[in-house]
Amino acid sequence: MKVRLNKFLSEAGVASRRKAEKLILEGKVKVNGEVVTNLATKVDPQKDIVEVEGRVVKPQRKRYIILNKPCCYLTQLGSSPDGRKTIQELIKDIPERVFPVGRLDYNTEGLLILTNDGDLANRILHPRYKLSKVYLALVEGKVSMNTLKKMRKGIELEDGFAKPDDIRIVRYEGKDTLLEITFHEGRKHIVKRFLGSFGHKVKRLKRIAIGPIKLGKLSPGKWRDLNKGELALLFKAVGLKPPYR
Numbered sequence: 001m002k003v004r005l006n007k008f009l010s011e012a013g014v015a016s017r018r019k020a021e022k023l024i025l026e027g028k029v030k031v032n033g034e035v036v037t038n039l040a041t042k043v044d045p046q047k048d049i050v051e052v053e054g055r056v057v058k059p060q061r062k063r064y065i066i067l068n069k070p071c072c073y074l075t076q077l078g079s080s081p082d083g084r085k086t087i088q089e090l091i092k093d094i095p096e097r098v099f100p101v102g103r104l105d106y107n108t109e110g111l112l113i114l115t116n117d118g119d120l121a122n123r124i125l126h127p128r129y130k131l132s133k134v135y136l137a138l139v140e141g142k143v144s145m146n147t148l149k150k151m152r153k154g155i156e157l158e159d160g161f162a163k164p165d166d167i168r169i170v171r172y173e174g175k176d177t178l179l180e181i182t183f184h185e186g187r188k189h190i191v192k193r194f195l196g197s198f199g200h201k202v203k204r205l206k207r208i209a210i211g212p213i214k215l216g217k218l219s220p221g222k223w224r225d226l227n228k229g230e231l232a233l234l235f236k237a238v239g240l241k242p243p244y245r
């Protein structure tokens with residue numbers, strides 16, 4: 001299948017799509033021996049030979065990884081200007097340029113999907129595909145049945161209405177309550193803001209599933225590749241054909 005040249009270059013880890021466009025415009029990219037400067041150029045990654053400044057660019061293998069992000073890591077690649085740890089440290093042994101699909105807050109733990117497959121990433125994040133994100137939230141105070149009912153009906157937040165797809169009490173822990181809450185949208189701090197607006201501050205938050213992908217027993221700070229079965233379910237959930245059969 002043919003893809004835009006800048007997309008091919010970014011997926012091969014050469015540069016971001018924007019920077020790849022710059023390289024093309026600067027005449028630094030050749031396709032089958034010819035310099036191309038047309039940004040609309042498409043290439044077949046299996047057949048065409050692409051060179052950047054004289055070096056042949058190999059298409060990257062697609063990687064699909066899950067990471068159990070521990071507390072106190074920023075969801076970003078590279079280092080942070082304020083010296084806080086980033087998830088880069090946890091995935092430094094992965095040669096492909098995988099990037100996180102969405103974000104977890106600095107102090108949120110749990111399931112993060114990382115991939116170099118931009119199409120899949122876009123669909124996981126797009127509300128149209130309603131991929132559910134399931135969280136365990138330990139909140140201050142005892143959530144009453146009455147409050148739980150109100151939570152199920154949803155509430156107006158400062159940036160619009162929010163209603164979980166599902167919410168249940170897992171158990172009471174001393175003076176606190178452990179809730180399982182599911183949203184398919186990804187507004188910033190949605191779980192903390194939603195529960196906080198009912199007077200229940202979130203003390204600990206962990207994502208345990210994204211659509212059909214479950215965190216399972218993966219230890220904090222560890223990552224693994226998704227297996228074929230998981231990929232088939234994930235691709236199906238967002239209306240794409242799986243990459244492997």
Ligand code: URA
Binds near residue numbers: 103191193205
């Ligand atoms: N909702 C939050 O409040 N924080 C997260 O990290 C994810 C969802």
